[in-house]
Amino acid sequence: MKRFYLVKEEGDSITEFNSKTPREAALKAASKDETNIILVETHKLHVFRGAKKQLTEKEKNEFTKSKNILCKPVVTHMASTRLEREVDIKKHDDLKYVQEFLHEFL
Numbered sequence: 001m002k003r004f005y006l007v008k009e010e011g012d013s014i015t016e017f018n019s020k021t022p023r024e025a026a027l028k029a030a031s032k033d034e035t036n037i038i039l040v041e042t043h044k045l046h047v048f049r050g051a052k053k054q055l056t057e058k059e060k061n062e063f064t065k066s067k068n069i070l071c072k073p074v075v076t077h078m079a080s081t082r083l084e085r086e087v088d089i090k091k092h093d094d095l096k097y098v099q100e101f102l103h104e105f106l
Contacts, residue, residue, distance in 0.1 A: 001018045001019065001020060002018070002019065002020065002021075002041060003016060003017070003018055003041070004016070004017045004018075004019060004022060004025035004039040004040070004041060004046075005017075005039065005040045005089040006025075006029050006034065006037060006038065006039055007038050007039075007040055007089065007095070007098060007099070007102075008038070009036070009038070009099065009102055009103075009106075010099070012092075012095065014089055014090070014095070015029070015032075017029065017039075022039055022041070022044075022046040022048075022077075022080070023048075023075060023077065025039055026039060026046070026048040026050060026075040026077075027050075027073045027075055028073075029048075029050060030048075030050030030051060030052065030073035030074065030075050031052070031073040033052065034050050035049065035050050035051060036049065036050075037049070037050045037075065038102065040083075040087065040089050040098055042086050042087060042088070043082060043083050043085075043086050043087070044080060044081070044082055044083060045080065045081050045082075045083055045098070045101065045102070045105065046077070046079075046080045047077075047078040047079045047080065047106070048075045048076060048077055048078060049075065049076045049078055050073060050074070050075045050076075051073075051074050051075075052071040052072070052073055052074070053071060053072055053073075053074045054070065054071055055069070055070060055071060055072055059072070079105075081105060083098070083101060084101075085097075
């Protein structure tokens with residue numbers, strides 16, 4: 001399992017996701033209503049667009065009905081790049097570095 005951190009372009013808000021792949025972490029973020037998904041690993045930056053899609057009648061089953069699941073997350077990979085240095089996103093200086101990198105990258 002890898003740790004991915006969801007960061008906002010502005011602000012100090014970060015959310016941690018433990019997943020095998022960046023896409024899996026992005027799906028978790030999309031299920032929490034995130035649309036602009038920016039995930040940071042220790043040395044990489046991944047950008048996704050996320051949304052929730054209504055389940056069709058064909059996709060609904062006993063499990064989704066019993067858990068009251070009405071939507072599924074959908075993500076599109078937009079870009080990824082290597083960071084110039086390894087970061088620990090929990091450190092304020094590294095978070096600031098990532099946000100500055102984002103402004104140049106996006």
